């Protein structure tokens with residue numbers, strides 16, 4: 349099997365770098381023709397994926413976290429060969445997307461699992477938004493797009509320079525607490541398949557292909573990456589203490605049934621802000637776009653070996 353790996357060398361910080369040596373050894377052993385391609389800057393994994401998808405590999409393996417997977421998914425789906433099969437080597441901090449698949453953690457077992465796994469089709473999301481000049485922009489995502497408090501947290505956690513100061517989970521907790529204290533709820537209309545399901549102030553809305561975000565928070569427990577639909581969680585305005593309490597329950601999906609939360613299924617979600625602010629949107633754990641947008645599910649567009 350001819351395999352190209354797209355690796356983000358900074359994913360997961362020091363822990364991610366430690367994981368890499370045993371993964372590389374196990375994969376080189378199982379797949380002697382392995383080629384490694386490293387991203388050189390933010391967003392570079394998208395360019396690499398688009399170029400590599402057009403060549404004659406049997407498989408593209410993504411070594412990184414959710415941001416790298418998101419860039420590679422976008423690059424492959426924008427390439428001349430969107431059917432290029434993908435597999436995942438988790439070396440990121442949160443690694444939420446791969447929680448949707450039952451992957452072994454031992455490197456040799458993971459290599460064998462990928463070698464044996466049948467090809468299957470899963471869904472991806474498409475975001476249609478506008479850049480600061482008002483031009484339409486399109487990008488794909490793999491896992492979850494969210495706005496509100498989560499958008500603010502993701503922007504704060506990833507702000508330039510912060511990756512070096514605190515390590516992954518501590519940085520996330522620290523900036524989450526700060527962002528919650530500072531959060532002023534946005535005013536939104538949320539439309540799902542043309543029906544208005546919410547208008548007014550929001551704590552958070554998550555549009556999910558997969559079930560987890562924020563490093564293990566099980567925000568949409570009913571999401572299924574292969575059912576052709578999003579699961580959408582709409583969390584209404586809440587006090588700071590209420591928000592902290594709700595977010596604290598997310599890891600074990602203890603938020604389900606909370607009176608301020610509603611869950612929906614749909615294929616097309618429109619988020620219309622009531623004022624035209626360029627608020628940050630969390631796209632697979634990165635601030636990839638700003639302001640209102642439309643999200644569409646693309647059923648079965650991704651080919652994976654998981």
Ligand SMILES: Nc1ncnc2c1ncn2[C@@H]1O[C@H](COP(=O)(O)OP(=O)(O)OP(=O)(O)O)[C@@H](O)[C@H]1O
Nearest residue numbers: 360387388389390391413414415416440441442443
């Ligand atoms: N060579 C590079 N130098 C600097 N940044 C890079 C480089 N390659 C990729 N990036 C950027 O690194 C960021 C983080 O990547 P990624 O999300 O994969 O890791 P993570 O944040 O540790 O994991 P997770 O998202 O699962 O928590 C992405 O925004 C990506 O664009």
